[in-house]
Amino acid sequence: MSQVIRKQAVTAEDVAKRAGVSRAVVSRALSSNGSISLATKEKVLRAAQELGYQVNFLAQGLNRQRSHLIGVIVARIGDPFRSSLLEGLLHEIQRRGYQALVTEITGEQDLVTTLRRFTQFRVSGVIVTSGKPPEAIVNECVGQQIPVVGINRHPDIPFVDFVCSDNHRGAQLAAEQLVHAGCRRFGWLINRNSTWAGVMRGEAFEHALQQLDVDTQRHLRWISASEEGYDGGWQAALNDKDELPEGIFCANAQLACGFLDGMRQRGKFAPHDFHLIGFDNTPQSGQFSYQLTTLHQDVAEISRRALTRLLERAKNPLQPSRVEWVKVELIHRQTSPRIG
């Protein structure tokens, strides 16, 4: 039979009493901070165990001026890539003994509110995976010694670190694959109001094609989607009435899947009628119905690096801003098969 016993939480005071020592000793025993004899330490730990003592993180954080919380800013987690990034971050945050505070923002203005709220909780760090926080509010964080790291964001804020997939290399791999596959006319598919990462991939793609002697003025065409995600790609495929390029590179996976489906609807198939390479390598892109050739973003590695940067900067807040480029890998699937 289940019994609910209403009880006050056990405090350090209780443990101290039971172990016959002072509150201070209890604190030392549990935080291994300050000297204590092995005997008393064990005595205290046993007492704590017996009483089921749990530190009150609010009190601890108040005293230390820092909680064990890490704030994470996300957006549109319905998007498979974003949810897998969040998953990676949660995993890493928890692995290192922190607890994630997650906020989903829907517009840039939410960023200020959110960041401010994070500071009110005295977070140990902030991870921004979406939006571009105004420098003023980021400086408030920096001023309060709260490390901030941006993921796949434009690295242009002092004292903030950035971890990005290597878009440059990714675009290069895509360009090489398409050129070697024999494509001569190219397309670059991206939605309006794309993120910095998307824009960068496009520029890098153009540059990489030029390096491969493609006359991008004549043979590279931009295909613009009016909205983001699957629907954007779908619409773009249906609306684009110009000649279909032979090799298309796309800013992300969702857009690519939508485009692929839109083209199917029009009776055009990859790789027969065109080649298509996406970005992200979401689970969906590997499914039977898509089999999208794509650049893989190493979410686990990105997450690890983000946390490492955060903890590094906590130790040394004023070190110069660092940018880390995480390796990407070309996954060969049906929409642009491996050559040779």
Place this chain on the structure above:
Amino acid sequence: MSQVIRKQAVTAEDVAKRAGVSRAVVSRALSSNGSISLATKEKVLRAAQELGYQVNFLAQGLNRQRSHLIGVIVARIGDPFRSSLLEGLLHEIQRRGYQALVTEITGEQDLVTTLRRFTQFRVSGVIVTSGKPPEAIVNECVGQQIPVVGINRHPDIPFVDFVCSDNHRGAQLAAEQLVHAGCRRFGWLINRNSTWAGVMRGEAFEHALQQLDVDTQRHLRWISASEEGYDGGWQAALNDKDELPEGIFCANAQLACGFLDGMRQRGKFAPHDFHLIGFDNTPQSGQFSYQLTTLHQDVAEISRRALTRLLERAKNPLQPSRVEWVKVELIHRQTSPRIG
């Protein structure tokens, strides 16, 4: 030029000094808790504004014995339905002025750790979307007056509320659709170690078929997937060598998409060779390549109800456990088209 000014956070003391009042008055002015004259209130608010004062939530929480945090337990957010549920919950939590503490668990044993950690932050409530927490630890929460609500979980813990999609009604709608579409032999696709919700859908499906005069002993067959998600469905389709049922109901969307693809691989297509109805209505199920007929789970409504339950129970912790069934809707798409 950006300037980082290192500064201590502004405290209520600072505001008090500036407004020429006591700390206590500042607290009242901001929390509208306790009496205060309009004049002084405005004076204080102005001072707070000028100094950019932000309440320290750690201190506030310590004093009030309750933070503005709500703990959310999730798993496998790579799964589209789960990420959209999380999205709905985050939205609702933020809308009500709380902050979400999110933990992803990978096994049942993480639940205890997580729940305990939530209590250490003195959360205002806990939302469990995955796993089955041991009653003992839930009772610890209840004992500390922390409301707990389960989503799509088996409602069997005292003093805990539950919000579930109406699986019973969903299965009934599916059965009716399939029967009316002329199916005579039925299949029920689910993965081993399914959640309670999945199992319930299966039982309800069987029951609904019986109500429609189907001899389920002879004409309902279970198709079991050895793993969950898309891959589970895919494998099930490839491995299942018995006669293909005419009408198949599936425990969730991912499994259904995988099954659909696996069948395609085998040269079988819906709705030509069989009908298929899934659950969840994830974005993917509406895409051109799947067009899955499916039961829609109203994530927004589920989230709203969950929060409402939580706040209700905070006021009245010992009220009897409540279960709310949220309406589901059959979305007619290609894998089992609307009849007539």
Place this chain on the structure above:
DNA sequence: TTGAAAGCGTTACCAA
């Protein structure tokens, strides 16, 4: 090594 005591920033009770 240990304990006393001074915070950490709020809130809430109780007098005034």
Place this chain on the structure above:
DNA sequence: TTGGTAACGCTTTCAA
């Protein structure tokens, strides 16, 4: 209506 003050539970300095 207001201000003083005692919590809230923990950490850390400083003496002992």
